[in-house]
Amino acid sequence: MKKGGWFTVILLQVQQVTRRFGASVLFENVSMDVPEHGRVALVGRNGAGKSTLLKMIAGETTPDVGQITTKRGLTMGYQAQNAGLASTKTVWNEMLSVFTKLIAMEKRMHELEAQMSDPNVTADQEQFAQVSSSYDQLQQDFSDQNGYGYQAEIRGVLHGFEFDEDYYDKPINELSGGQRTQLALAKLLLERPDLLILDEPTNHLDVETLTWLEGYLQGYPGAILVVSHDRYFLDHVVNDVYDMAHGGLDHYPGNYSHYIAAKAERLRLSWKEYDKQQAEISKLEDFVNKNIVRASTTKRAQARRKQLEKMDKLDRPEGDDKAARFSFKPRRQSGNVVLDVVNGAVGYDGHILAAPVTLDIKKHQSVAIVGPNGIGKSTLLKTILGRIPAIQGQIIFGTGVDTGYYDQDQATLHDKKSVLHELWDDHPTTPEGDIRSILGSFLFTGADVDKSVHSLSGGERARLLLTKLALRHDNFLMLDEPTNHLDIDSREVLETALNEFDGTILFVSHDRYFINQVATQVVELSPEGTTRYLGNYDYYVAKKAEQDAYAAKEAEEAEAAHPTVTAPKQTQVDYQAQKEQAKAKRKLSRQVTALEDQMADLEQQKTAIETEMSQEENFNDAGKLGDLQAQLTTITTQLSETEDSWTEKSLELEEFAD
Structure with missing residues (x-):
């Protein structure tokens, strides 16, 4: 494969692969290339076969037809959806097991x-x-393989997934399912296979962890093949998209946004060619029908008929005709003031997680609540609704406010009911035909309406909840993680419905793309309470960065100024000693952080040089290889010295903690 004047090494090829289930075909004749250092996304609706194809690529199953070939010696790491580590080891020892070779060398x-x-x-x-x-x-080999930095690498990855040192000695089998899933991904990242295969790696990660993971994957030295419904994540990580639809696989170069634009353009051109041919067919058929029985024009009509028979007729373009179609229409309008929360607090059993909480929501605003996992975002919604007692403050709804609530736990659904009766029991005076029609617009058709709620998938349950919400006709929607379990198409339909909604929205979401599309303002929830940002998610991120930079500058200026503090004579000496000690600790902390950044930078340089040395065009260029080897030796030496400095400074910092 030649790309940009250079030959691209292909790590993996899917060639004309088919998967059947009995008599039905899930997909057929699909092909895919994953190049060296590739960043490839596999997208498509739930049930299209994405996870099935990943399992084939990972070697867990085999194709019914076709083959999957890999570069000789390729190492692959596969993270299945929601698959957690099953281990009795502690968190630290499990991560340490990745580096058994280095430990043996040590x-x-x-x-x-x-x-x-x-x-x-x-x-x-x-x-x-x-x-x-x-x-x-041995020491040189040990240093070349990051022997002096692997423990720092473990700490860095665990920190990225929000596992601090308190977790290091905890047995993995005592952690939650979500934590075990994150640790499985952490271990896979530390193993650094040539090809990472990730199925929904962003599930249940908070925004801070998602941002860290994006940055880590952007610098990952190997190739990545990922299935994800997180469009913001895809935009920032991938540069190739394969769309699994209608039993096939279409390739679109670029990130997710490029894919959306290119797919729409491809469909537009397909319709243009199809309509053009249909007009030509209609014209020919009309001529044949009018002239076939007339002696003077029979031969010309026969010629047109043969032309029709030989024509390679285009199939009708297949768009997304089966997308859900729904809208939220309020029964009445609320007053301008929708909700005020004054000096509120988020928590439970008297334990405050965040305070003071202030919300001032007006008609037609769409407000997103963001913050780390565990800060109480869902608890805040339930407190506003009165489902959890308020710890403090006032919650005041405006005039004429009708509130509808989407519960991410889906606890309001009745497992023993059928889909039809889940809806019909709430609206017994509505004719059955109308209920079935409404369910059909949410993709519940035919026998689907007779399924028990218990048997539905997460995505189907989410669509059923949205159906119930749409039928309430409320003017104030409170939504808790409404995009969870929805595929990309359903998320886009929901975005359209909310953007056309003539009411007010307060929602919690970790879907940054969704927040960008829907929010008119963002409220950040933290232990210190709420902070409002008058824009979408990208505005919030930019403003936060600006505020953090300003705060850091102020802190530096304040420290440089050394303000004099007046204190009683008997405490002045102690205070000054504490102040100097705190200053020294901050300085050491900054030095440790700087050294960690320096190690990461040197690691990247080292990886880049090693990658360049392994490229085919450099194999026979002794001069180039010699230069690269000299650079590698210099970088390796610098890295070893930096790691030594980091160890020394870290030990000094630990002495302060003691």
């Missing part, structure tokens, strides 16, 4: 160090030289 280095200190060895020059040579080579 042990061997210590053994050689002991031998070199042995008087019997030092007395024998030849034996000492042999041991020293082995040690030097």
Whole structure:
């Protein structure tokens, strides 16, 4: 494969693959290439076969037809959807198991160090030289393979997934399912396979962790193949999209936004060609019908008929005709003031998670609540609704406000009811035909309406909840993670419905693309309470960065100014000592952080040089390889020295903690 004047190494090829289930075909004749360092997304509706194809690529199943080939020696790491680690080891020891080779090398280095200190060895020059040579080579290999930095790498990845040192000694089998899933992904990232295969890796991650994961994957040295419904994530990580639809697979270069535009343009051109041919067919058929029985024009009519028979007729373009179609229409209008929360608090059993909470929501606003997992976003919605007692403050609804609530736990559904009766029981005076028609617009057709709620998938339950919400005709919608379980098409339909809604919205979501499309303002919830940002998610991120930079600058200026603090004489000395100690600790902390950033930068440079050395065009260029080797030696030495400095400074910082 040639790309941009260079030959691109293909790590994996899917060639004319088909998957059948009995007599039905899930997909057929699908093909895909994953290049070296590729960033490939596989998108499509729920049930299209994305996870099935990933399992084939990972080697867990085999194709019914076709083949999947890989580059010789390719290492693959596969993270199935919601698959967590099953281990009795502690978090730290499980992550440490990735580096058994380095640990063995480290042990061997210590053994050689002991031998070199042995008087019997030092007395024998030849034996000492042999041991020293082995040690030097082993130490170089150890350093080249990040032997001096692998523990820092473990800490960095665990920190990215919000596992601090309190978790290091906890057995994994005692953690929650979500935490075990995150640890499985953390371990996979540390293993660094040539090809990462990830099925919905962003599920249940908060925004901070998602942002960290995006940055990590952007710098990942191998290739990535990912299935995700997180469009913001796809926009920031991938540069190739394969769309699984109508039993096939279409390729679109670029990120998710490019894919959406290109797919729409492809469909437009397909319709243009189809309509053009249909007009030509209609014209030919009309001529044949009018002239076939007339003696003077029979031959021309026969010629047109043959032309029709030989024509390669285009299939009718297949768009997304089966997308859900729904809208939210309020029964009446509310007053301008919809909701005020004054000096509120989020928490439970008297334990406050965030305070003070202030909300001032006016008619037609769409307000997104964001914040880390566990801060109480869902609790805030339930407190406003009165489902959880308010700890403090006032919650005041405006005049004429009708509130509809979407519960991410889907607890309001009745498992023993059928889909039809889940809706009809709420609206018994509505004719059955109308109920069935409404369910059909939410993609519940035919026998689907007779399914029990218990048997529905997460996505189907989400659509059923939205159906119930749409039928209430409320003017104030409170939505808790409404995009969970929805595929991309359903998310886009929901966005359209909410943007056309003539009412007010307050919602919690970790779907940043969704927030960008729907929110007119963002409220950040933190232990210090609420902060309002008058824009969408991108505006919120930009404003936060600006505020953080300003705060950091102010802190530096304040520290440089050394303001004099007046204190009683008997406490002045103690205070000054504490102040100097705190200052020294902050300085050390900054140095440790700077060294960690420096190590990460050197690691990236080292990986880039090693990648360049492995490229085919450099194999026979001795001069180029020599230059690269010299650069690699310099970088490796700098990295080793930086790691030593980091270890020294970290130990000093730990002494402050003690």
